[in-house]
Amino acid sequence: MVSQPEINELNSIASQVRRDIVRMVHAVQSGHPGGSLGCTDFFVALYFKILRLNPSFNMDGINEDIFFLSNGHISPVWYSVLARKGYFDVAELATFRKINSRLQGHPATEEGLPGIRVASGSLGQGLSVAVGAAQSKKLNHDEHLVFVLTGDGELQEGQAWEAIMYAAHHKVDNIIATVDYNGQQIDGAVDNVMSLKDLKAKWIAFGWEVIESNGNDLEDIINKLEHAKTLTGQGKPVVNLMRTEMGNGVDFMMGSHKWHGIAPNDEQLASALDQLEETLGDY
Amino acid sequence: MTKYTFTEKKDTRSGFGEGLLEVGKKNDKVVALCADLTGSLKMNAFQKEFPERFFQVGIAEANMMGLAAGMTIGGKIPFTGTFANFSTGRVYDQIRQSIAYSEKNVKICASHAGLTLGEDGATHQILEDMGMMKMLPNMTVINPCDFNQTKAATIAIAEHHGPVYLRFGRPSVPIFTPENEKFEIGKAIKFIEGSDVSIFATGHLLWHAIEAEAILREKGISAEIINIHTIKPLDVKAIIDSVGKTGCAVSAEEHQINGGLGDSIAQALCRNLPAPLEVIGVNDQFGESGKPMDLLDKYGLGTDNIVAAAEKVMSRKQLQKI
Numbered sequence: 001m002v003s004q005p006e007i008n009e010l011n012s013i014a015s016q017v018r019r020d021i022v023r024m025v026h027a028v029q030s031g032h033p034g035g036s037l038g039c040t041d042f043f044v045a046l047y048f049k050i051l052r053l054n055p056s057f058n059m060d061g062i063n064e065d066i067f068f069l070s071n072g073h074i075s076p077v078w079y080s081v082l083a084r085k086g087y088f089d090v091a092e093l094a095t096f097r098k099i100n101s102r103l104q105g106h107p108a109t110e111e112g113l114p115g116i117r118v119a120s121g122s123l124g125q126g127l128s129v130a131v132g133a134a135q136s137k138k139l140n141h142d143e144h145l146v147f148v149l150t151g152d153g154e155l156q157e158g159q160a161w162e163a164i165m166y167a168a169h170h171k172v173d174n175i176i177a178t179v180d181y182n183g184q185q186i187d188g189a190v191d192n193v194m195s196l197k198d199l200k201a202k203w204i205a206f207g208w209e210v211i212e213s214n215g216n217d218l219e220d221i222i223n224k225l226e227h228a229k230t231l232t233g234q235g236k237p238v239v240n241l242m243r244t245e246m247g248n249g250v251d252f253m254m255g256s257h258k259w260h261g262i263a264p265n266d267e268q269l270a271s272a273l274d275q276l277e278e279t280l281g282d283y
Numbered sequence: 284m285t286k287y288t289f290t291e292k293k294d295t296r297s298g299f300g301e302g303l304l305e306v307g308k309k310n311d312k313v314v315a316l317c318a319d320l321t322g323s324l325k326m327n328a329f330q331k332e333f334p335e336r337f338f339q340v341g342i343a344e345a346n347m348m349g350l351a352a353g354m355t356i357g358g359k360i361p362f363t364g365t366f367a368n369f370s371t372g373r374v375y376d377q378i379r380q381s382i383a384y385s386e387k388n389v390k391i392c393a394s395h396a397g398l399t400l401g402e403d404g405a406t407h408q409i410l411e412d413m414g415m416m417k418m419l420p421n422m423t424v425i426n427p428c429d430f431n432q433t434k435a436a437t438i439a440i441a442e443h444h445g446p447v448y449l450r451f452g453r454p455s456v457p458i459f460t461p462e463n464e465k466f467e468i469g470k471a472i473k474f475i476e477g478s479d480v481s482i483f484a485t486g487h488l489l490w491h492a493i494e495a496e497a498i499l500r501e502k503g504i505s506a507e508i509i510n511i512h513t514i515k516p517l518d519v520k521a522i523i524d525s526v527g528k529t530g531c532a533v534s535a536e537e538h539q540i541n542g543g544l545g546d547s548i549a550q551a552l553c554r555n556l557p558a559p560l561e562v563i564g565v566n567d568q569f570g571e572s573g574k575p576m577d578l579l580d581k582y583g584l585g586t587d588n589i590v591a592a593a594e595k596v597m598s599r600k601q602l603q604k605i
Binding site: 066068124139163169170 | 314335336338340341343345346347348349350351352353354355356357358359361376377379380381384385386387
């Protein structure tokens, strides 16, 4: 169980992260605020409560939990949380999507940004990479876990199901995948574009242990991810179907696919920032 | 002068299989992944010796590339095995993003490349793979010529840090390179010294170039035979040094002429030492079913074609002098 003061502290970090996201995207008038805001609570819970991390970044991630972002377009939330966690200076958030930056539009390793272990953005690839990294941990007798986040629309990619099938077959039980189950994708509702139908039944049928969570409730996320940890090591991979609301925390961005990949204007930025308390100081 | 002969024929994929077993014994970081072609790729020995380091992926090549990228995190050296077609075109974006752009130490090992796959026909005879792979930044591309060189290359790439595409084939072909010769990535090998024309050959066509040299010698033409086993990085110096002496060149590869070794050599010559070049390769066509050597002849990749190309390019050299 997580205490109320802890929840309050994490909520205050989340508020700052949401400010970072809208300011980063506004500054370059490009990027993906909707999914980033929807997953803010998950990232804050993950990095400030769930992951067991070494003090400094190492590509091999030996003896620590590691995280992969498959839906790389929500890079703003990841960059903000990595910076707020101390992986790099928060001032660097101002370089997002600009020339000569380590903060590429989609996460990349080439510029050496601490915290990133593989490029992502072309969808459907992250589950495979995470499963491979989890098997590498097993070969190394490393008891730590691999976490990965994938979009729900992203599960329309066939490769995702190749990885899902493989992980169950090979009993990769040191991985916790999370689906950002916001029901939205670029062209509209997932149900209208290409329905996933009974997603829970699909994961179960493929041989995974399935849990469900509310991705915009920090307490629920933390409790569910802690529970997910207890399900590892039992011969089955674990997936967390996490309901989120795209644009969560900014009223005019919430619940619509329209803010998937567009930036707020000056007026919209001001309105968004009015709703989000500056808790840790803007970058 | 060394005379190249052979007493035994063997498939290059078996050289890969033996090399993989050897690197597996030498280095416990080496892991192998295969997409339901363990026997065809000759990975059985590795699988038997190191079952805990062998991963059956099933018919799911895209996942295999992602898994391999992930396994490098934690220090493993993954060797993926499937046919060349499924090692490249089918999984280009996975290789591009998760391996090449992400600078992952994955060895993409590809059998049944080119026309000499034979009877299976054009669906499987990929002739575009080296072009696709050489365009990717960070990628090394190697196409060895016989059993011994394929084994040596397999051992060498395990010691090289970075993504590699290793291309080999299905049919039994002459073994003519020395056993246990150290393989140096990016370093061309001069097989036969000559003065009239440079013949740069890769993969299975090196043996045909050696046969062509004997025929040309009978005709009083001195051909220099150079093996370009590493398509990228290209040994530009070896090419320039040879053409600087002979004044003209022939390239020979079991690949489309668009995007292959010939293109790379043309670029090297144009930028450094413009000289006539004839390119032996498949000319913008798909292959078909047939016996490997019949296919090489039909598509203009046989020994006689190399001889004719050498004579033609030499005549162009003379024209240029006028």
